[in-house]
Amino acid sequence: MTGGTPLRRTVAAALALGLSAAIAACGSGDGDGGGNGGGSGAEGKDGGGRPKLSVSGAYLPRPSMDDMAAGFFTVRNAGAGADKLTSVTTPLAYDITLHHTADNRMKQVSSLDVPANGRLELASGGDHLMLTKLTHRPKVGEKVEFTLHFANSDPIEIKVPVEPTTYRPKD
Template structure:
């Protein structure tokens, strides 16, 4: 075999090995199930800063919290609580509130539910909660297991510290 033929054969073998490795990396069995879409593998969620301002009305309240995600993308699809027979998710854009079926939790990001922004709306309350009371919430997601939290009722004027 001549030197040129040997180099071509070695280069072809190297290319084949490289292509096989690249295809294996893109195949099923990776952290994201092979989809390659979320860029962060499985979602890894935690909840912080949750609170419920004491409602000024007997039948309606708003809820706020932050979902942190150190993994792949997910979506908050619903929230349940014994305090209300109905909890809806609301997205706010340009001071306009719209009920939505889910809220995105970006990969390696967070979903913030805050006054003046996206939030939970609780209706048909079983009772009007008092300041200091803790309310159980269960957060449901498209991919992740549900997360149960106890949410403190704060004064109506409460604003969390940044």
């Protein structure tokens, strides 16, 4: 990084380090710890059947910074219809964005696919949530309410446990 004051360079480096730590602290999200949510009964808009969604393995690594965090979970779809995760809301953050990662490149997206009879996995090094403008820095053991919004299915509310920054779920 070039240019800017030493303070700006330090802040930018701290932001990058914090984001890297939050993302690196995450694993596969297959465990059943935290955030189990109910399914949906909405008919798929494509007429291909009904999604039947559930959420497992949700966790939020304790943010290393006061204003940014990452979130992880798995959405399972036992139904014959596909769906899309279109947004997530929480009282913890003013802004939550969905990110897709491919070839070590992170890109903000407007939705993430939940395939029929498949799953959407938000995990370290892959798709994930970015929470910015946090209302506070959550502590380990705290449970954070999230509402997952989908293109076809009813919203799912989950309680997401805050884990240590270095937490890795067991496979």
